[in-house]
Amino acid sequence: xxxTYRVRALSxxxxxxxxxxxxxxxxxADGCQIRAVAKGARKTKSRFGARVExxxxxDLMLAHGRSLEIITEAEGVTSxxxxxxxxxxxxxxxxxxxxxxxxxxxxxxxxxxxALSTTTLDVMxxxxxxxxxxxxxxxxxxxxxxxxxxxxxxxxxxxxxxTGGSGSARFSLSAGGVVCSDCAGxxxxxxxxxxxxxxxxxALLGSKMADIGALAIPEPVLRDTLVLLRSFIAYHVxxxxxxxxMYGGGAL
Numbered sequence: 287x288x289x290t291y292r293v294r295a296l297s298x299x300x301x302x303x304x305x306x307x308x309x310x311x312x313x314x315a316d317g318c319q320i321r322a323v324a325k326g327a328r329k330t331k332s333r334f335g336a337r338v339e340x341x342x343x344x345d346l347m348l349a350h351g352r353s354l355e356i357i358t359e360a361e362g363v364t365s366x367x368x369x370x371x372x373x374x375x376x377x378x379x380x381x382x383x384x385x386x387x388x389x390x391x392x393x394x395x396x397x398x399x400x401a402l403s404t405t406t407l408d409v410m411x412x413x414x415x416x417x418x419x420x421x422x423x424x425x426x427x428x429x430x431x432x433x434x435x436x437x438x439x440x441x442x443x444x445x446x447x448x449t450g451g452s453g454s455a456r457f458s459l460s461a462g463g464v465v466c467s468d469c470a471g472x473x474x475x476x477x478x479x480x481x482x483x484x485x486x487x488x489a490l491l492g493s494k495m496a497d498i499g500a501l502a503i504p505e506p507v508l509r510d511t512l513v514l515l516r517s518f519i520a521y522h523v524x525x526x527x528x529x530x531x532m533y534g535g536g537a538l
Contacts, residue, residue, distance in 0.1 A: 290349045290358060295320060296403055297342045298383040298390075302328070309354065310338045312346070313386045313403060317396030322348055322355035334360050341366040341379050341407055364404070368411040377533055378410055378418040382425055384529035385519075389433055398432050402495070409495045417499040419508050422533065424490040424498045426515050431491065435522050438463030439484045439491075445469055454478040457514060459521040477517060480510045487511060509534070 295312035298319075303309050308327040312320045324334040337344050337360045347359035369379040386403055390396075406425045410418060427437065442449050443463030449455065456470035457463065457479050464484050470476040486507050493501060503511075516530060 290347055292345065292347055293320065294343065294345050294363065296383075296386070296400065296407075297338050297340050297344060298387045299340055300324075300327075300338065308334075308338070310357070311387055312344075313390050313400055315397070315400045317390065317399045318394060319387075319390035319392050320348070320355055321392075322346070322357050323351065324357045324360070336365075337362045339365070339370065340383055341369050343404055364408070366407050366411060369407065372415075374415045374418060375410055377529070378422050379407055380529040381422050381527075381533050382406055382410075384527045385426060385429055388523055388525040388527055389429065396432055399429065402428055402432070405495050409498075413499055419505075419512065419534065420490070420498045420501065420503055421495065423486075423508060423511050423515060424493065424495060426519065426530075427487055427490055430515075430519065430522070435462055435518070436491070437487055437518070439488045442466040442469055444473070455481045455484055457483070457518075459518055462518075462522075475521065477514065479514050480507060482507045483511050483514055 294315045298311045298313055301309045303323060306326050306328045308324045310322055310324050312322065314320050324338055326332050327334040327338065334357060342362060343364040345361040345363055346357055348355040349358050369375045382403060402425065406421060410421055413421065441447060442465050443458055443461035444465050447466045449464050449466050456465050456476045458465045458473050459475035460473065465473060465476055486503050489501050490498065512534060
């Protein structure tokens with residue numbers, strides 16, 4: 287095994303180590319999580335500090351350490367400085383990196399996740415602020431789908447019967463999709479949702495990130511959809527996501 291290797295990665299978070307170092311958590315281009323030490327990164331003249339800020343895409347040279355990798359070189363690719371300079375964009379981007387930190391795993395690849403994440407952050411830098419919520423929701427539902435939790439929205443997730451009609455819909459957290467009234471009655475994880483929510487989720491799943499704003503999903507529907515996704519993610523992902531809990535003012 288080579289003593290060093292190169293990887294392109296997205297910086298997710300950093301943690302202080304000792305007096306001057308940082309532990310930086312990355313999502314690599316193949317979807318694996320990497321935790322690496324940036325020695326001296328907290329010093330004023332550090333060659334690493336600014337390049338490994340959260341949301342930054344960076345080309346790394348890494349060396350194998352005993353428990354963590356060691357950053358020996360770091361070349362910035364995309365800084366995403368705009369996200370760190372605006373509170374609304376910062377809050378939205380933080381949901382992305384918090385989600386990635388909790389769902390990515392060392393040595394477990396999912397190459398689509400890196401492309402989704404970097405594209406989402408690129409779009410978050412340039413869209414009007416009022417489109418950020420739709421981007422966050424689209425990222426979350428696409429990210430869950432990539433990890434095996436794609437919601438079933440066209441028929442009952444339990445018995446495959448047709449669903450629909452007027453009034454509220456029912457969404458089963460355990461079954462992972464909409465459920466008919468019969469199955470909902472026997473499912474303690476079935477939640478009542480606005481009848482517009484399944485359609486919104488389907489539209490977000492089927493659209494490119496750059497086209498999310500053009501869907502023009504009404505704000506009340508986005509709010510209801512975000513509430514559902516919070517519950518769906520909390521049911522299937524054991525780690526609490528503080529950025530998601532706080533996004534949009536917490537529980538809506």
